[in-house]
Amino acid sequence: MTTAMHSAVQPSRRGVLGAAATGALAVGLGGAGGPAAASPYRDDRVDQGARGDGLPVGGSPRRTVAILLYDGFTALDAVGPYEMLCRLPDVRVVTVAHRPGPVRTDTGQLALTAERALADVRRADVLLVPGGGNRGTIATMEDRAVLNWIRLLHRRTTWTTSVCTGSLILGSAGLLKGLPATTYWASRPYLAKLGAVWTPGRFVETGRIITAAGVSAGLDMGLHLVARLCDDVTARATQLAVEYDPHPPFDSGSPEKADETTRRLALELIDDAAVPAA
Amino acid sequence: MTTAMHSAVQPSRRGVLGAAATGALAVGLGGAGGPAAASPYRDDRVDQGARGDGLPVGGSPRRTVAILLYDGFTALDAVGPYEMLCRLPDVRVVTVAHRPGPVRTDTGQLALTAERALADVRRADVLLVPGGGNRGTIATMEDRAVLNWIRLLHRRTTWTTSVCTGSLILGSAGLLKGLPATTYWASRPYLAKLGAVWTPGRFVETGRIITAAGVSAGLDMGLHLVARLCDDVTARATQLAVEYDPHPPFDSGSPEKADETTRRLALELIDDAAVPAA
Numbered sequence: 001m002t003t004a005m006h007s008a009v010q011p012s013r014r015g016v017l018g019a020a021a022t023g024a025l026a027v028g029l030g031g032a033g034g035p036a037a038a039s040p041y042r043d044d045r046v047d048q049g050a051r052g053d054g055l056p057v058g059g060s061p062r063r064t065v066a067i068l069l070y071d072g073f074t075a076l077d078a079v080g081p082y083e084m085l086c087r088l089p090d091v092r093v094v095t096v097a098h099r100p101g102p103v104r105t106d107t108g109q110l111a112l113t114a115e116r117a118l119a120d121v122r123r124a125d126v127l128l129v130p131g132g133g134n135r136g137t138i139a140t141m142e143d144r145a146v147l148n149w150i151r152l153l154h155r156r157t158t159w160t161t162s163v164c165t166g167s168l169i170l171g172s173a174g175l176l177k178g179l180p181a182t183t184y185w186a187s188r189p190y191l192a193k194l195g196a197v198w199t200p201g202r203f204v205e206t207g208r209i210i211t212a213a214g215v216s217a218g219l220d221m222g223l224h225l226v227a228r229l230c231d232d233v234t235a236r237a238t239q240l241a242v243e244y245d246p247h248p249p250f251d252s253g254s255p256e257k258a259d260e261t262t263r264r265l266a267l268e269l270i271d272d273a274a275v276p277a278a
Numbered sequence: 279m280t281t282a283m284h285s286a287v288q289p290s291r292r293g294v295l296g297a298a299a300t301g302a303l304a305v306g307l308g309g310a311g312g313p314a315a316a317s318p319y320r321d322d323r324v325d326q327g328a329r330g331d332g333l334p335v336g337g338s339p340r341r342t343v344a345i346l347l348y349d350g351f352t353a354l355d356a357v358g359p360y361e362m363l364c365r366l367p368d369v370r371v372v373t374v375a376h377r378p379g380p381v382r383t384d385t386g387q388l389a390l391t392a393e394r395a396l397a398d399v400r401r402a403d404v405l406l407v408p409g410g411g412n413r414g415t416i417a418t419m420e421d422r423a424v425l426n427w428i429r430l431l432h433r434r435t436t437w438t439t440s441v442c443t444g445s446l447i448l449g450s451a452g453l454l455k456g457l458p459a460t461t462y463w464a465s466r467p468y469l470a471k472l473g474a475v476w477t478p479g480r481f482v483e484t485g486r487i488i489t490a491a492g493v494s495a496g497l498d499m500g501l502h503l504v505a506r507l508c509d510d511v512t513a514r515a516t517q518l519a520v521e522y523d524p525h526p527p528f529d530s531g532s533p534e535k536a537d538e539t540t541r542r543l544a545l546e547l548i549d550d551a552a553v554p555a556a
Contacts, residue, residue: 015412016419016446016468017548076361076520079388083354083493086385087547093387102380102391107364109371110357111391113380134293141294164521168294185521190294202525214521215361219494224527236530237543242354243442243463243492245531246524247480249502252514253523265515269365270295 063229065093066124066153068166069103069114070146072136076215077163078112081128084222084238088230096121098145106133118149126225127153131164131184131215133270141172150175159225160209163218167211171196179206184214185255186267216253219244341507343371344402344431346444347381347392348424350414354493355441356390359406362500362516366508374399376423384411396427404503405431409442409462409493411548419450428453437503438487441496445489449474457484462492463533464545494531497522 065085067078078095086093097103097114104111129150131137140146150173154160162170167183170176171194180199183191191198203212203221212221223244227235239245252258258266343363345356356373364371375381375392382389407428409415418424428451432438440448445461448454449472458477461469469476481490481499490499501522505513517523530536536544 016415016443016465017412017462017545074361075357079353079357082388083352086383086387089547093385095388105364107371109364109393110360110373111393113389113391115387115389134295137294165294184295185518187294202523213523216497216520216522216524220525220527227527232528233539233543234547236528236536236540237547239526239528239531240463240533240536240540240544241547242494243531244494244524244526245480245491245535246494246522246526247498248517248522248524249498249505250510250514250517253517253521255518257523258514258518261511262514262518265511266518267295269367269512269515269519 062090062092063125063158064123065091065126065128066121067093067095067128068130068146068150069095069097069112070132070136070140070143071104072106072139073103073130073132074164074215075105075110075112077130077132077166077218078128080216080218081161081163081222081225083242084219084226085126085229087238087241088226088234091229094121094124106136118145122152123156124153125157126159126161126229127157129162129166129169130218131162131166131168137165137168140169147173158208159228161211161221161225163212163221164214165190167191167196168194170209170211175209176211179209180204181206181209181211182213182217183211186270340368340370341403341436342401343369343404343406344399345371345373345406346408346424346428347373347375347390348410348414348418348421349382350384350417351381351408351410352442352493353383353388353390355408355410355444355496356406358494358496359439359441359500359503361520362497362504363404363507365516365519366504366512369507372399372402384414396423400430401434402431403435404437404439404507405435407440407444407447408496409440409444409446415443415446418447425451436486437506439489439499439503441490441499442492443468445469445474446472448487448489453487454489457487458482459484459487459489460491460495461489464548 067082082093085091094116095112095114096116096118099117100114102111103114154175160175164184165187167181168187168190171191176194176196179196181191181196182199182201182204188198202217203210203224210221212218223235223239226238252262255263345360347356360371363369372394373390373392374394374396377395378392380389381392432453442462443465445459446465446468449469454472454474457474459469459474460477460479460482466476480495481488481502488499490496501513501517504516530540533541
């Protein structure tokens with residue numbers, strides 16, 4: 001699929017990104033406008049043909065990032081790390097769910113497509129478990145097929161990771177016993193119930209497990225993962241590639257920075273927790 | 279759809295987010311753990327039944343955010359603002375493309391579902407145009423059906439917005455002539471070709487048009503939009519709801535902060551620009 005889409009690009013077309021733009025930019029770029037020569041990234045992603053099904057061909061040196069999707073997951077939990085990882089030349093991201101097809105988020109207003117079924121993905125270099133609303137998180141914490149799949153993949157991952165309440169799902173799979181971890185700010189007490197030790201931080205790395213704090217913390221963790229999978233040079237380039245120079249217009253992004261009213265209203269806004277049980 | 283999903287939640291179930299968690303949290307929350315009473319947000323989202331098709335029922339006071347999807351768009355450009363806006367009680371987000379169904383991103387590795395066709399969405403309170411890779415951006419800048427649709431919606435929007443190279447698409451629709459705007463860092467020169475005046479900032483507001491810088495800048499703009507659509511109190515609560523307290527592990531998120539090597543490598547990493555034209 002990717003290969004086919006790429007070959008549809010007209011060779012003579014001048015782009016609006018990157019090489020074509022740099023000529024007019026005052027950022028002092030050197031050879032980026034030239035052809036394929038001297039690129040540390042370019043050759044691999046083209047030479048390694050995908051099978052058109054979201055996984056690399058057999059024998060490919062590519063590393064696979066498997067992102068679990070489940071009914072009620074939070075979109076940005078998955079898309080934040082995806083956006084950091086998806087452009088690495090030897091990394092292939094694949095979304096996985098019970099069944100391939102659209103999977104709805106916690107708000108019900110958006111769906112992402114799962115490319116593969118759990119049963120068809122038995123190994124990944126990186127596993128990412130996003131968080132979700134109450135409904136989706138709880139259902140997945142009790143979903144034996146998903147928990148077994150997580151345990152299976154975790155045996156051979158390089159990194160097993162989560163964002164937001166995804167760590168409660170990792171914990172339910174028994175992966176966090178006695179380990180430092182983090183989660184969504186309002187869910188911190190639940191880590192202890194699963195045997196984990198809540199630890200402050202945008203993300204917490206312990207052995208080969210990395211858990212991120214709520215929702216948007218997946219961007220920070222994703223960038224850290226790029227450094228772990230590749231190197232700091234590539235992580236810095238990835239940060240610029242997605243122009244991740246955050247300037248939130250407010251400063252209430254953690255419970256420690258927010259006042260009581262803000263915390264109360266935030267809890268009203270999140271997910272199905274705000275829906276009366278009638 | 280949303281309503282049906284919500285009513286499946288077991289009333290007696292204790293959640294892992296928010297209300298259920300707050301009892302054990304030391305954040306001093308007051309009545310958030312109680313039933314529906316005293317919530318400024320709660321009633322509206324339940325009372326306003328959705329038709330199950332992604333748009334509010336006729337006569338609903340809800341405001342609609344229409345997010346354009348097109349082949350080759352960048353996932354985070356759409357999902358960043360979505361995640362800020364989707365939990366507002368009187369806001370409904372709907373994804374729109376030529377046809378309903380899965381729409382692939384610039385990397386080809388992920389697809390989001392478009393809920394509605396262009397022809398079926400003739401009005402929105404907020405229009406959001408995400409950016410994309412070279413291929414997707416250029417194709418959309420030349421897509422007369424999309425440009426006409428943008429012009430049609432813009433007549434009656436409260437806010438017409440873009441992320442990343444989405445501003446080049448707004449510019450192609452003739453919306454930015456003589457106006458300050460921003461775009462992806464490597465695409466800045468193209469704004470002038472479309473009659474706009476590149477202006478520094480994570481997002482640039484002029485009249486009822488707001489353009490954001492590259493990819494992740496949509497989170498900052500999304501939060502600003504919440505403040506514009508509601509108020510600063512709700513924006514602060516939204517920021518906490520998605521725990522947007524960014525701490526990137528590196529500091530090369532803008533071309534001004536990055537060295538030449540980083541800029542060159544970033545351009546190699548982005549999108550189809552990195553694919554040889556062979």
